[in-house]
Amino acid sequence: MTCPVPNQDYDRILLAHGGGGRLTQRLLDRLFRPAFDNELLATRHDGAALALGADRLAFTTDSYVVRPLFFPGGDIGRLAVCGTVNDLAMCGARPLWLSAGFILEEGLAVDDLRRVVESMRRAASDARVQLVTADTKVVDRGKGDGIYINTAGLGRIIAREPIGPASVRPGDAVLLSGDIGRHGITIMAARDGLAFESPLESDCAPLHEPVLELIADGLPIHCLRDLTRGGLAAGLIEMAQTTGVDFEIDEEAIPIVDAVRGASELLGLDPLNIANEGRFLVILPERNADAALATLGRCDVARGACRIGRVTGAGRGETILRSRRGTRRVLDLFSGEQLPRIC
């Protein structure tokens, strides 16, 4: 072949680098991971598990750039608290303290900022965390989108066994805490430029309660994963690729409400790739699956929990979607932008 091997990388950052798909993975794998390489980062979990004397702490951070700032079921402030609380919960930790950094655009209405801060106060109170340190910067008009928020969080790990992709074992059950796709479709519907109305509200919610309940009930959780950017597909694929185990998912078992299905069909999107802000996966031994579902069903935010599949073996790190028609397809990360800036 005479054709030169094409350059694999864009020389500028595209929106798609933040989309949670392949370009995001490429950026992490080629730029960030090599630069900061260490054992904790290499676990590729939602947060880092730190040993500090006898205590084990979970530490995580996330930034929020959602547009519009206010949407049905939430706003950027609630998202900024819940997102970081959820990352801590996914480490098997009781969330305790948050920091917040605000980047405000010149010209932002103080009333809007007040609403966001009040929403953060309520979300923090719901999640029983304290916001203990913060920073504010203002940028020129046109250099921001009203408000950007970064939060970081610390929590105490209370799970006895390590929770993370490395603990996933063949034979484990895959549980999903509820129906998927609400947040992403809600944001799309709320955006200008997309003329459709939807009755949906974002699923944005703190997930510490169901996780703490699972741990309190003594259930041996192997891994937890909240399904934000990139959706259910990205959550499964990242776990499969990190650990090399294969997942088999029953397509019909994945709950999706009609409003999400309909909007996805209309817009040509796969609900499996659409972001959530209040849904997570629980991976644990099959013999404990029924008990875990009963525990989850007692919590409001996980009332729709169900079993969607299992870990089939230590194989190629593939996620297979099995349909009732008897066909199988390999689930893959999407390329490019699915939904720009939805969290």
Added chain:
Amino acid sequence: MKYLDEYRDADAVRRLAAAIGRAATRPWTIMEICGGQTHAILRFGLDELLPPEITLIHGPGCPVCVTPVELIDKALAIAARPGVIFCSFGDMLRVPGSRGADGRAADLMAVRAAGGDVRVVYSPLDAVALARANPSREVVFFAIGFETTAPANALAAALAAREGLVNFSLLVSHVLVPPAISAILGSPDCRVQGLLAAGHVCAVMGAAACRPIAARHRVPVVVTGFEPVDLLDGVLRCIRQLEAGRAEVENAYARAVADEGNPHARRRMEEVFEVCDRSWRGLGRIPRSGLRLRSAYAAFDAERRFGVEAPGAGEPAECLSGLVLQGLRRPTDCPAFATRCTPECPLGAPMVSAEGACAAYFRYRPSHSRQDRGTILKRGAAR
């Protein structure tokens, strides 16, 4: 969900697959024309349910894939101009233009990252609204697609004319399905014995528009939808015709397609556009295979307004997209497939588009398709 669940019903799918197995007594090769159909076939694994006698090959019906690289280059040049708001359907954003001296090919996403104002719209009327709201900016809509998108794009031009919007224009690359299908069926290499016509094209043009193709090339044409039950029903009807030696037009998508199509939409289209020769990416120049703005709408022609000249366009020598678009090769036959050509770094448009055949194989069965490559080649060679 109505109109979805009944057409994805597992029992109906199994019944149809079994009926196809009973109906097919010898090898048949059928082309589904539309890229949306190709994606549904792979997404739902329908090809795995067919008996080995049936080979589905994938047609040229992906509007993104057949848009010539010269036009992509023009789009990139216009989008990079200061003051322009360039509006496009999302799929077009990642289609690479010509390769520059450094071996890189730009796309609209890269133009946006470099400061161009490129916006994804879901309807050409959104672009008209942008023009209305931004009178000091030039708003350009990338009008691509087949007979399906042409009526709405015509409506946008007519609306802009009626409102006297002087800052709105269309970069037109409309193509027509029947001339391309005739070109493929008329090629001496053609292996296609039956056609699944694209349901949404027929919704505009009418099932009747398929009759000249069936008659001239003596192939059965089944107007087919996009869900698993639709597609298998289309295959079954096509096989039954082939086995019986018939070559007729059948409508298996009557819930959306009338024999006469949608005359109102066609009238809109004809008011604004006229038939012209067009180049197709992968297929070359086909006479009377496209649409351009009529002279009465010349003021809305972005090529005229911006006077863009495309430099000599270079396609990567390695990309087999021309053969893939004609159904002469499968995506997995390409030596670059999933190695040097991926959705992040596409050599050709079929790897980019939501309707492209290469992207369908890459997305829905990544390691599977690479494993099966030998098998598919053998199956192809046996015919």
